[in-house]
Amino acid sequence: MRLHISAILRTVIVLICTVSSVHAQSLSGENNGRPPVFSVEGPWTMDWEATSEFPVLASIEMHLYDSQSGDFLGTIVEIKGTGSGLKVFENTGSFQIVVVGRFVKWNLEIEEISDEQAAKLIRDREMTPSLADSVQEASRLVPESSFSSWRPENNENLLLFNDDGIGW
Secondary structure (H helix, E strand, O other): OHHHHHHHHHHHHHHHHHEEEOOEEEEEEEOOEOOOEEEEOOOEEEEEEEEOOOOOOOEEEEEEEEOOOOOEEEEEEEEEOOEEEEEEEOOOEEEEEEEEEEOOEEEEEEEEOOHHHHHHHHHHHHHOOOHHHHHHHHHOOOOHHHOOEEEEEOOOEEEEEOOOOOEO
16 A cells, blocks of 8 residues: 555656746757646747857757647747747647757747736737838838839849939
């Protein structure tokens, strides 16, 4: 009977250690890895960094899974080389991050944040204009009647010319 209770206690301790509730947690590793499963009860952020002694050869992907069902929830990061960033997540639950890396050291800071902090981070992110918005805004600086001809260049730029041959 005593042996049976001891086995149950070990199982409970293992479960508590493998699914940790997060307020702030640092995770790190090299190349491929599976950091511990973590649970969040509110919005959370993942501040990530990938470094390498060989940045030209380095690559990293981070994938998010629901730890209960094993369902793939999405790719968090997929880059060649090195980099860093901050991701905001609004979903709650237990999660597993799977890292697929080559010639890379990675660090993750997972932190549960308030609804207000999440809303501010999302607002700030959305306030950054997209490339299309920036192009549209810049095109407003050239009055429509100020150019008489145009020519595409490199499939990315559109050169505008006035009657005197001056271009933008």
